[in-house]
Amino acid sequence: MTPQQAEQLRSLPAVGELLERRDVSEWCRTHARSSVLHALRAALHHARQRIRNGHAAEAREFTMDAIVATAKTRLESHHAPSLRPVINATGVVLHTGLGRAPLCPAAVRAVADAAGRYVNLEMDMETGERGHRTRHVAELLCDVTAAPAATVVNNNAAAVLLCMRALCDGREVIVSRGQLVEIGGSFRMPDVMTAGGVTLREVGTTNRTRIDDYSRAISDRTAALMRVHHSNFRMEGFVHEAAIEEIVECAHRHDLIAIDDVGSGALFDMAEIGLPHEPDVRRSITAGADIVCFSGDKLLGGPQSGIIVGRADLIARIESHPLMRTYRVDKLVLAALEATLRYWSDPQDAAVHVPTVRMIRERTESLAPRADRLHQLLADAMPDERFLISSDTSCAGGGSLPGEGLPSVVIRWQPSTESPNAAAAALRTADPPVVARVHDDAVCFDLRTIADHEFDPLSRAVASVCASGRSAGPIE
Structure with a gap:
């Protein structure tokens, strides 16, 4: 020393x-x-x-x-809190890494009201007796899906597993080979079903499965026929899948349960509000499906949850199963879900008030003037930087509307002092953090997922990255 x-x-x-x-x-x-x-x-x-x-x-x-x-x-x-608000500039509406569906203001208020005080979660206020927590949303779910009964658990994978345990334990469930999907995080539907205590019976081929394939596989060990949503991929070309109506008819002809995992939670034909077709809950219920499962935090636009609707006797069996307690939701989820469901009594209300639906269906005609305002803000704040307005394509994300690109409008930024990848990385650690995508040698800010009130903070974040980049020197 x-x-x-x-x-x-x-x-x-x-x-x-x-x-x-x-x-x-x-x-x-x-x-x-x-x-x-x-x-x-x-x-x-x-x-x-x-x-x-x-x-x-x-x-x-x-x-x-x-x-x-x-x-x-x-x-x-x-x-500093680990969980922080982030500006999602990727254009991916249901971004799993960023928490999927942002809640509508009514749901946010409902969560805040329930979080800071006691609520009648499991108490019947008329009798003073203990009640069922799912009753707060069950009637609303029945109204918007036309199902006889409903319940809710903490996510859709739990909903599927619980249905297997409560309704099919120790027996076979028949599924098309083309529907044995792997969902996010390397979780595979066959593994979820096996954990539910059933033997998975695959039928058909990867690209073509007919209703006769289901019929020939039925035995005295069969408990149910099941359709599974493709989630994050789509098959095109020489393909065929049995319609839910065919699966229901075949199941009921053999006194079996028909289960439909529609995944994304489209409550009706999304074409009614200008969106691409997606398997919808109402069609499955109308077709006679005994149980329909779907996510609450995808196209429904609510909190993370797994929703199960269908026959009252089967819902009762599910709710009385011991595993139901391990998958139950808390008061905050129920508060957010109830507030969100109230908009779905009229799909046009949902299209206006539920952020997920509003963002997915927003057209380039309304995105363009918003892009003009953000572009002007960025150009005025950083005149030495190059910002361009461009057409691009975004997506729903979260396994919803797979393969369906959504025409969008983006601001393309070509940083003067560092590479686009380095600038995008710096934005993720800015205050506030901004998550953008890099495409064609530019950082792209997609207007589809950027709210108007986020324009100023986004501009400040970009300015801070520019300032730090200049202090480090220009790109060699």
Whole structure:
């Protein structure tokens, strides 16, 4: 150790000295004293390590002000929430990594009201007796799906697994080979069904399965015929799948249960509000499906949940199964789901008030003027940067409307001081974080998923990235 290093170590303040500062003592008003001490000690340790390693030559790096500044950064970083609001500029409406469906304002208010107070979750207020928590949404679900009964669990995979356990345990369930999908996170539908205690019986081929394939596979061990939503892919060309009406007729002819996993949660023919066709719940119920499962946080636009509708006797068996308690939803999910479902009594109301539906169906005619406003904001704030308005294609995401591109409008940014990939990475750590996509050597901000109130924060985030890029120098 050099004499200079020894002198620098001796000059470092003690923790007690730092605690006596007015600004540091103020920290203890908003943070636990132990957290403040930890931040101060960590800052001092960092300074000592830099001195011993010979990395720091300037004395100002070890002043009391510098140590306090380092400690403050550590303290704020430690107490910053891990789950943070993000600007979704990808154009993927149901972005699983970003939390899928943003809730409508009514659902947000309902969650806030329920979160901070007691609610009648499982109490019948007339009798004072214990009730069923799912009753808060069951009637609404029956109204919007035309099903006789309904219940809700915490996600659609849980809904499928619970149906297997409660209705088909120890027996066979027949599914088309072309529907044995793998969903996000490497979870495979055959594995979910096997975990539900059933033997999966595959029929047909990858691209063609006829109703006769189901009929020939039925035995005395068969409990149900099941259709599974393709989720995140679409087959085209020389393909055939049995319609839900055929599956229902075949199942009932053999006294079996017909189960339809429609996945995305389209409550009706989406063409009614200008969207591409998607298997819908009402058609399945009208066709006579005994059980229909779907997600609450996809096309429905509600909170993460798995919804099960169908025959009252089967729903009763599902709700009385011991696993129902392990998959039940809490008051916050029920509050958000109830508020969202109220808009679905009229699909046109849902198209206006439910953000997911509104974003998916928004046309380029309304995206273009919004793009003009954002472009002007960015160009005025950063005149040296190149921003262009361009046509592009976005998507619904979340396994909904697979293969259906949504014509969109984007702002293309070609950074002057760093590569598009580096700029996109810097945006993800900006304040606020912005998640954009990189396409054709440009950072693209898709207007489909950017709200008007996010224009200013997005502009500030881009400006901060530009400023840091300039300090690092231009691209070589």
